[in-house]
Amino acid sequence: MYVESKKGKTRKLWQFHGGLHLPEKKEISLDRPLQQATLPSRLVLPLQQHIGVQAQSLVTVGERVLKGQILANSNAPVSAPVHAPTSGVIIAIGEHAVPHPSGLTGQCIVIQPDGDDSWVDLPEPMTDFKSVDVRELRQRIRESGIVGMGGATFPSAIKLNPGKPIKTLIINGAECEPYITCDDRLMRDFAGRVMEGTRILQHMLQSEECLIAIEDNKPEAILAMFQELRDEENIEVVRIPTLYPSGGEKQLIRILTGREVPTSGLPAQVGVICHNVATTAAIADAVLDGRPLISRIVTITGEGIGEPGNFEVPLGMLAGDLIAQAGGYIEQQPQQLILGGPMMGFDLNTDQVPITKGANCLLCPSEEESPPPQPARACIRCGRCADVCPANLLPQQIYWYSRAKDLEQAQDYNLFDCIECGCCSHVCPSHIPLVQYYRYAKAESWAQEQERRESEHAKQRHDFRVSRLERLEAERKARLRKKKQDLKSKPPAKKREASKQEISDKDAKQAAIEAAMKRAAEKKARQQHRPKNTDNLTSDQQAQIEAVDKRRLVAREEKEQQKEHSE
Incomplete structure (x- = not known):
């Protein structure tokens, strides 16, 4: 029109x-x-x-x-x-x-x-509003x-x-x-x-x-x-x-x-x-x-x-x-x-x-204007509620599912498109308070949605905590693996010290051997020099000299052995 x-x-x-x-x-x-x-x-x-x-x-x-x-x-x-x-x-x-x-x-x-009706200081009027930024207008x-x-x-x-x-x-x-x-x-x-x-x-x-x-x-x-x-x-x-x-x-x-x-x-x-x-x-x-x-x-x-x-x-x-x-x-x-x-x-x-x-x-209506509601009777499926619904819904289906507390099905029939205008309740010959059922179903749906969100939030917090603990454990294990790898690639301090000690022992033994060889050479050199006043010795004198040299040699060898044992 x-x-x-x-x-x-x-x-x-x-x-x-x-x-x-x-x-x-x-x-x-x-x-x-x-x-x-x-x-x-x-x-x-x-x-x-x-x-x-x-x-x-x-x-x-x-x-x-x-x-x-x-x-x-x-x-x-x-x-x-x-x-x-x-x-x-x-x-x-x-x-x-x-x-x-x-x-x-x-x-x-x-x-x-x-x-007194005394005013507070009001903000400046924006009489020339077309020259004011839209964000300022929204804020006002x-x-x-x-x-x-x-x-x-x-x-x-x-x-x-x-x-x-x-x-x-x-x-x-x-x-x-x-x-x-x-x-x-x-x-x-x-x-x-x-x-x-x-x-x-x-x-x-x-x-x-x-x-x-x-x-x-x-x-x-x-x-x-x-x-x-x-x-x-x-x-x-x-x-x-x-x-x-x-x-x-x-x-x-x-x-x-x-x-x-x-x-x-x-x-x-x-x-x-x-x-x-x-x-x-x-x-x-x-x-x-x-x-x-x-x-x-x-x-x-x-x-x-x-x-x-x-x-x-x-x-x-x-x-x-x-x-x-x-x-x-x-x-x-x-x-x-x-x-x-x-x-x-x-x-x-x-x-x-x-x-x-x-x-x-x-x-505040009089009793003639708003008579007490009659008792609700069973739905006769006349379809008048659907005929007058301005949202073009199926009120009787939403009513059945709301009454059965099957909220998902009620939402499938576009429960939240209902504007609660009351047209369906007004024409219902069975005097069913349809809008009250819809309000109940909406409130329950909102409550369940809020509960679901809180549950999801709690689950997210739990999952975050588990993830954090797993990450910390993985970091700890990674540190242990790195430490083991470092130990394998670099000898431990005790082993390094033992190796140094072995080298030191070998050097000491070599020095001892060289010292012994030096002493033996000196001894040999002394033996090569004849003692003075050894001419025209009697047999007894010669025997005494040989006995003394023999004792000296034995004593020297014993001293050498004791020194080696002590080292």
Whole structure:
């Protein structure tokens, strides 16, 4: 189909599979103009108001803080800081009830407002944002704590760094869920601020086109946004048919561009980035005024509320305090309090939970509006859930495998492509709470994946330790082998000393032999000289001389032998 956009220009629109036409019930809160919530006696600020790593407190109990001051932050890539919505004193830091389906508590900072509403020194406005480096703009958006305010709460600065060219920037003003009107009221009252944020985003992403999508049941918002357009800009306001859940990211991309985001893929893969109109306005506040995200518009609605309407609410205000400013509960004990809309919201166990960055609506329906759920019966395999599924899944198959806790099979049927819109549960004739089964299966799958990652990490550490020990042992053995080789190639010191001793002994023996030979030669030379006065000797004298010589020879030989033995 084709619709008229800017200046009579027509644009082709596509259709997504399934969807529902639901009673809108938006007039309940749109009858009254936007109101400013009065500061309560205390503000409770959860440290986890975003997808990613929880922020860590930067303040202490008893410290006085100023409006806009950073109270908590994290150096993790996926995180967002928390700022003070007003000036006051930190009176507590600890566990407090937070808005979550589990009803569990979370770490929170509690501020007692002082009534002065004194601002901290804000960073310089970037009014000429087109001359500012895109990295500086992203840093400003990150430091301002801006996250997706349509409910996803993903840090916006990361989304603005897709790493690939973006052809189409989509500003999501569809607000397709019944009862919720905060985005409608924002576009009516602050269309200029939304358009300024749109221009900033288009400059940062350098997209070829920018489409502001609004359902055709919001004529005042469409007109207000039309009036903010400039002729020279490549920005269009596109009216789309009212069909739930046309505000879903993948469904809206399909409607406007005809492109299909792949299973488990991201819009950037098909050259598209989507931002909610509230997020866009918050980005304009951060860039043009230096103001962090410290408040948001919240719809208070339902027939159980005395004076439904839309309120500009400081973050951290308790739901009970806000409802009291909206006329309170009609009944003393309301039967149900929902954070969000009737399709994708969840029940709150108490109204003593704070408004956070992703909280867009508090719905208190009457019993006629939201009758108690009927008991679930067996699935009759009628196929209505598959007919209305906007993600084109097979809900009944995912239900069976989720119920049987066969999570791998459920994932094979693209469990994580389910946007939990509730269309299947709404049309189920057996009143099976299908979405609750899908949420359970997703939570269990995430838990198993986390356990698997921790197990792999432990195995990697074990393998690293074993490898290190093996390496050390191999190095030790290599040193031993080298030592043995060195010993073989070089005689040991003892052997060298023994060899030297043998050489020394041989030299000594040779010297002894030479000395003996010298003495023998001298003896022989002496014997060759005749003794004097030996002529005319008698026979007795001659015999005496020979006996003396004989004794001398024997004595000399004995002395020689003793000397040799002693050596």
